[in-house]
Amino acid sequence: MLTIAVSKGRIYEDALPLLEAAGIVPLDNPKTSRKLILATTRPDVQLVIIRATDVPTFVEYGAADLGVAGKDVLLEHGAESLYEPLDLKIAACRLMTATPKDMLEIPKRVRVATKYVKTAQSYFASRGIQAEIIKLYGSMELAPLVGLADCIVDLVDTGNTLKANGLEPRDLIMDISSRLIVNKAAMKMKHQDIQALIDQFKITLAQRSQANL
Numbered sequence: 153m154l155t156i157a158v159s160k161g162r163i164y165e166d167a168l169p170l171l172e173a174a175g176i177v178p179l180d181n182p183k184t185s186r187k188l189i190l191a192t193t194r195p196d197v198q199l200v201i202i203r204a205t206d207v208p209t210f211v212e213y214g215a216a217d218l219g220v221a222g223k224d225v226l227l228e229h230g231a232e233s234l235y236e237p238l239d240l241k242i243a244a245c246r247l248m249t250a251t252p253k254d255m256l257e258i259p260k261r262v263r264v265a266t267k268y269v270k271t272a273q274s275y276f277a278s279r280g281i282q283a284e285i286i287k288l289y290g291s292m293e294l295a296p297l298v299g300l301a302d303c304i305v306d307l308v309d310t311g312n313t314l315k316a317n318g319l320e321p322r323d324l325i326m327d328i329s330s331r332l333i334v335n336k337a338a339m340k341m342k343h344q345d346i347q348a349l350i351d352q353f354k355i356t357l358a359q360r361s362q363a364n365l
């Protein structure tokens with residue numbers, strides 16, 4: 153049995169066509185079902201539906217053989233304990249700093265609200281900015297509005313969330329997309345099955361990039 157960890161929402165939606173091309177179609181829809189383990193049309197493959205930040209943990213400990221995780225989550229988790237064989241090029245967005253519209257530039261001493269503590273710390277340190285990082289678990293956009301922070305670090309896609317809260321994107325920290333991650337022991341023990349899946353994903357990704365040329 154191969155177990156694949158995926159988070160609900162955009163990553164799940166974007167991963168579905170890739171999985172389908174590998175003959176893996178979930179038998180339940182996580183939007184309407186409360187099941188956390190989804191059987192699929194392939195009897196040897198199941199999905200576990202978990203929070204995005206938990207995907208690397210499940211895969212690291214072998215509770216899932218494979219997973220689909222955003223690069224943002226992997227940067228925070230640390231990727232040494234996992235294989236990351238493939239950029240799936242899905243759920244693409246940007247990790248950015250953002251400030252209130254009227255802030256002219258980010259000061260040399262700054263308070264930053266984010267859930268990306270490690271990534272933000274190393275980003276500001278690399279720019280010689282002294283940053284006090286305040287860890288939040290969501291609604292980062294609120295922090296500058298209520299005086300909790302000068303600046304946030306968050307994922308930006310269309311920019312609508314920032315705009316709706318009077319913020320604007322500033323500096324690009326990193327382009328983000330979702331990656332396939334693999335448990336190190338499973339890569340050895342279930343090599344054939346996992347490699348076949350990786351190869352199929354590669355074929356689909358190559359077809360996609362050809363179609364976009």
Ligand code: AMP
Nearest residue numbers: 243244245307308309310311312313314
């Ligand atoms: P947007 O308003 O389109 O810029 O989207 C920004 C909001 O969606 C923020 O709250 C982000 O944390 C979240 N978001 C955007 N893209 C992604 C993604 N690829 N994965 C997870 N969350 C995302």
